[in-house]
Amino acid sequence: MTIKEYWTIYYTLLRKEVVRIFRIWPQTILPSAITMSLYFLIFGKVVGARVGMMDGFDYMQFITPGLVIMAVINNAYANVVGSFYGARFSHSIEELLVSPANNHLIILGYISGGIVRGVIVGVLVSIVAALFGGISLHFHNLLLIMLAFLLCGALFSLGGLLNGIFSQSFDDTTIFPTFVLTPLIYLGGVFYGLSVLPPFWQHIVQYNPLFYIVDFVRFAFIGYSSMNPTIAFVAIIIFIVVLYSLAWYLLSRGIRLKS
Template identity: 45%
Template sequence: MDYRFFNQGLWTLSRREIARVIRLWRQTVFPSVVTTVLYFAIFGFVLGSRVGLVDGVAYPLFVAPGLVMLSVTVNSYSNAAFSTYIEKFHGAIEEVLASPLSDHQIIVGFLLGGLFRGFVCSILVLLMCFVFLGYQLHHPFLFVLAGLLTACMFSLMGVANGLVATGFDGLNVVATLILSPLTMLGGVFYSVNMLPPFWQSIAWFNPLLYIGNLYRYAMLGITNIDPNLVFIVLLVNIVLLYALSLFIMRRTTYVRQ
C-alpha cells in the first residue's frame, strides 16, 4: 500500500475533478466570461460615467478586482459543493470511502477540483479586465497567492456544504443565505467608506471585504486594509473550514445518505 499523501489515489481523484471542469467548460468556465462582460457593460461603463472616482480611481477600475474575486469565490465554491454532493446522490461516495484514501485525501481531492476551476476562471476574468481596461496588475505574485488561497477557502466551504446537503436545494443555502449577503457588504461595487457608520462596523466582520481589498491591492496598488491582515483572515478561515469538513467526514452520518 502506498502511504504517501500525494499518492496515485489522490492523483486519480483530483485528476477526475479537474477533467470534469475541462470537459464541461461551457458550464464551468464560459459563464464567468459572459457575466464579467455584463458587469462591465452595466456597472463599469453605464454607471461608471455617473459615479466618477472611487478611492481615487475610475469606477470601472475599482470594480474590476471585485469581479475577479467573485469569479473565484462563486466557481470554487460551486464546483466543490456540486462534486461532493453528486457523489452522495449517485451513491459513489461509498466507493470513495471504501478506497485506501484517507479522509484528508478525499477532502483535498475535491478541494483541488474547486481550486482549479476558481483559479482558471479568475485568470479568464482578469484577461477580460485587460481587454476592457488595459493592463492593471501591480503585484502579480500577490495576485496568484490571493487567488490560490481564496479558491482554497471557498472550495472547503463547498466541500462542507456538499457533505451535509441532503438535496440539491441544500447546495443553494450557503450561496443564497451566506455568499450573497457577504458579497453585497463586501465592497465589490463600492468603497466601504461610503457606508453609514453602523453598516461599516458590520462590514468589517465580512471576510469578503478583506479579500476584495487584497485583490484591489494586487491589481491596482490601493487598499483600505493591511494585506498581511488579509492573509491572516484567509489562513484562519481555511483552517476552520478544513477542520469542519474533516469533522463532518469523521463524526457525522451526513456523508452517507
C-alpha cells in the first residue's frame, strides 16, 4: 500500500470518530463542562475557602489541573470504549479487520478520536476554570499542557480500546471506570498534595499511575510538582507503550473479536 492509501484509511477512521463526537455533542462535550463547573463551585469556592492554601497555592488553583486532566481522561476513555464496543456490537468491526487496514491504523484511528474529544473537553474545562478563577492566563508551560492533554488522551484512549475488546456487553464498558479508574483518579492527588499525607501513604500513593499524571499536569499548569516531572513524563510514556503493545497483540490475534 502507498502512503496515500494509508493516510486515506487513517483519515476515514478519524473522520468517523470526529463526526460522531460533534453529532452528539450534548452527550460528548457538554456534560463535562457542567460537571466540572460543579466541582469548581463546590470544591474550589466552598471547600477551598475553608482549606485555604495547599503547598503554597490557593486551593482552587491547586486542584484545577487535576480536575482538567480528569475531564480529559474520562472523555478520551469513554469515546473509544463506546465507539469500539459499538462496532463490535454491530459486527462492523469484522469488516474493518478483513479490510486492507492494518492493526496499527485501526488503533491509531480510534485513539486519535479519543484524543480529539479529550483535548476539546480539556480546553473547554480550562476555560470554565478560568471563569471561576482557578486558572490565570499565565500558564507555567503551555507546551507541556498541550503535551499532557495529548499523552493522557492517548493513554486512556488505549485503555478504552482494551476495555472495548474485553467487554461482553455495554454494561461491562462501565466496570473499569467505576471500580478502577475513578478510585485511582481520586486517590491520585487531585484534591490534595503529597506533603499532607503520612509517610506510609506517601509511599503507597507513588504506586498509583494516576499520581504521576496529575503531578505532571500540575507542574505544566502552575509549576509545582511533588516529584521530578521528568520521572512522571517517562512513566506516562511507558504506560502508553505497554497498553499500545497489548492492544496491537489482541487485535493481531483476534482475541474476543473473531467469532
